[in-house]
Amino acid sequence: MGEEEKPKQQQHQNSTESFTAMxxxxxxxxxxxxxxxxxxxxIKVFTVKWQLIRKKLEELSSGLMAVENCDSSENTAVFSGFIPPILVTVNECYDLARRCVELSFSGKLLMQSDLDxxxxxxxxxxxxxxxxYSAGILSHGFAIVxxxxxxxxxxxxxxxxIRDLLTRMKxxxxxxxxxxxxxFYEVMTEDERYVKLVVEVGNIVNVFVGFLDSPEIEIQEEASKILSLISGFDLCKGVLVRTGIIGPLIRVLESGSDLGKEGAAWCLQKLTVNSDNAWSVxxxxxVTALLKICSSGDFGGxxxxxxxxxxxxxxxxxxxxRFMVDEGAIATFIKLARSREEIVQISSIEFLQNIASGDESVRQMVVREGGIHALVRVLDPKSATSSKTREVALRAVENLCFSSQNCINMLMIYxxxxxxxxxxRKGEVSVQELALKVTFRLCGTSEEAKKAMGDAGFMPELVKLLDAKSYEVREMAxxxxxxxxxxxxxxxxxxxDDRNIGFLLQLLDQEEGISGNKKLLLSILMSLTRCNSGRRKIASSGYLKNIEKLAEAEVSDAKRLVRKLSMNRFRSMLSGFWHS
Structure with a gap:
């Protein structure tokens, strides 16, 4: 071995020994x-101070574990000078802890001072x-300890x-x-208990909120995901608002990445369920930032x-x-209602319903801007619109259009x-029931609407629903x-249609008791007696006995119907007598 290699070997050996000692x-x-x-x-005394010390110890332990995970001897000198003072402090603290457990300290004030x-x-x-950490001596290679x-x-x-994770975030x-x-996100999605601990432990929420203003996009995105998750828990909402989360969330909406904006918007949606937070937003x-997202066309559904x-x-x-209306929100959301994305259609139609609810001037603006035409387009059976979207559109038609004859006329024109x-006739069950509800509302609006509905073929479809399993459906039909x-x-x-009257008379026998539905069936039959062919078909029906049976049971509507039919038979007999 050469003379030059010996110092190098000795140096390497010293370095290894130092690293091992460290x-x-x-x-x-x-x-x-x-x-x-x-x-x-x-420890049962000075509990608040010991809780604070324990928190510091847990953070320090997490940080030292990250140092321990370092397998490089390059920074031995840095750590060798850093660890001994910690050991001194920890040993001193251990002595204080022992004295607090044994209650062997000389005075409370002195012990409080020592703990401080x-x-x-x-x-x-x-x-x-x-x-x-900040100097980069420890890197992400030691993050998971x-x-x-x-x-x-x-x-x-x-x-x-979570204290360990907090240390790494800091x-x-x-x-x-x-x-x-x-x-953090993974453990909170798997076990809700972590959410409660996040609120309880230190200033974790403040750290999350602070990350919303991070210049690092990935940090901002991950923080917004976590905050959107915990904002769904009632115990967290007040904490988030008191931490001052609204401003940072808006800043993310204005200049963050798309993923960050989604997390921020999701969080705001949950926080604004409480209208007290509306003014802060x-x-x-x-409001301006949110309207810009909806109107720019640059963002995903x-x-x-x-x-x-x-x-x-x-x-x-x-x-x-009023500010939204002045900023053109109505036109923006009517345009969005024509979107091909289901989630956008549904959200925009629901927004239009909400903003027009109880406000006639806004409702008229929705109509003027083409809202009715947009809803009818959504309901086109030839379109690929989902059942859920059609349900939302039908509710919107019911809420927005039936208070005005002009709107009803527009519906018919479209x-x-x-x-x-x-x-x-062919809708899925949920859509069919909603369509029946809208039909029920529509036929109570005007004579013109009733005539148009008769021409459009509503009556045969309503007859099919008269013996539906659901009592509510039968009654509405x-x-x-x-x-x-x-x-x-x-x-x-x-x-x-000869079958219609016979079917109504059959249903009279099926309805139990003197129900509201039975009264409606009798009302329909009474209306039909105003028509000559209707009277004849009722009188000649093989099911006429069902009416007579009800009349014998003192059902007033049935008795009226029997009298009406009897009077007409008597008049026919007289007419035949005088013309013979």
Whole structure:
């Protein structure tokens, strides 16, 4: 071996020994801290101060574990000078803990002072550790140190784990922070108990909110995902608002990535369910930012739908609603109602319903801007629109159009009658029932509407529903039919089908008791007696005995119907006598 190689070998050996010694002292510090944390749980005096010290110890332990995970000897000198002062402080603290457990301290004031010194010492150590992380000496290669507790783990293990993640979020490099956020999101989605602990432990929520303003897009996105998750829990909403989350969320909406914006909008949607937060959103420029997302055409359907949801929550505040209207929200959302994306269609139609609810001037604006035509297009049976979207559109028609004859006329011009008949005949069950409800409302609006409905073929479809399994469906169909046959033209059309009257008389026998539905059936039959062919077909029906049976049971409507039929038979006999 050459003379030049000996110093190098000696240098390498010294470095290895130093590294081993550093690792040994580091392991000792971690073990003493762990033992001190356990001991602190049995202390019954100065509990607030010991809770604070325990929190510092847990953060310090997490940071030292990350150092222990470092397998490089390059930074031995840095750590060798850093660990001994920690050991001194921890041993001093251990002595204080033992005296608190044994109640062997000389005075309360002196012990309080000593504990305050401990807190300050641990703060210095954590600050030094943070400097090491910030300098990049430790990188994301050491981010995953503490194993995630299994399902059903005790709260102490869970608390220690999230304190470890909090330490990494505070003092780690960018990748370490990101990974800690990812881990936070995963554990909270798997076990809701972590959400409660996040609120209880330290200032974790403040750290999450602070990350919303991070210049690092990935950090901002992960933070917005977590905040959107915890904002769904009632115990967190007040904490989030008190932390000042609204402003940062709006800033993400204005300049964040699309994924960050989705998380921010989702969070705002949950927070604005409470109308008390509406003014805060408005004050930070949130309404303008949300309207811009909806009107620009630069964003995906998921984000637009979430923005719609937030704005829908805000329309309950009159001043904010007026601002939206002045900013052109009506035209924007009518345009969105024509979108090919289901989620956008549904959200925009629901927004239009909300903003027009109870406000005639806004409702008229929706009509003027083409809202009715947009809804009818959504309901086109030839389109690929989903059943859910059609249900939303039918509700919107019912809520927006039936208070004005002009709107009803527009519906008829746009072909809405034919669509409604189609859904009564061939719609899925949920759409069919909603179509029946709209039919029921429509036939009570005007004589013109009843005539148009008769021409469009509503009556045969209503007859099919008269013996539906659902009592509500039967009753609604019967009442709608009763309204339609009150029009002479519809009566004549109805009795042309010989099966209709026989079917009505059969149903009279099936209805139990003197139900409201039975009364409606008798009302329909009474209307039909105003038509000559209707009277004849009722009188000659083989099921006439069902009416007579009810009349004998003192059912007043049946007795009236029998009298009406008897009078007409008597008149026919007289007419035949005088003309013989």
């Amino acid at each position: 690792k040994s002292s580091l392991r000792q510090a971690i073990q003493v801290i762990s033992s001190l944390i356990s001991l602190s749980h049995s 010194v401990m807190v300050a010492s641990f703060d210095r150590h954590l600050e030094n550790l943070s400097g090491i 503490v194993s995630r507790p299994g399902l059903g783990a005790c709260k102490d293990d869970m608390r220690f784990y 003092i780690g490099d960018i990748e370490m922070k990101r990974q800690a956020l990812v881990n 408005s004050a930070h420029g949130g 998921e984000l637009i739908a979430l923005a719609c949801g937030v704005l829908r929550n805000l329309v309950g505040v009159e001043e904010i609603k 072909g809405f009658m034919d669509q409604l008949v189609f859904f009564l 019967t009442e709608a039919l009763s309204n339609l046959v009150s029009v002479p033209k519809n009566r004549k059309r109805f009795v042309q």
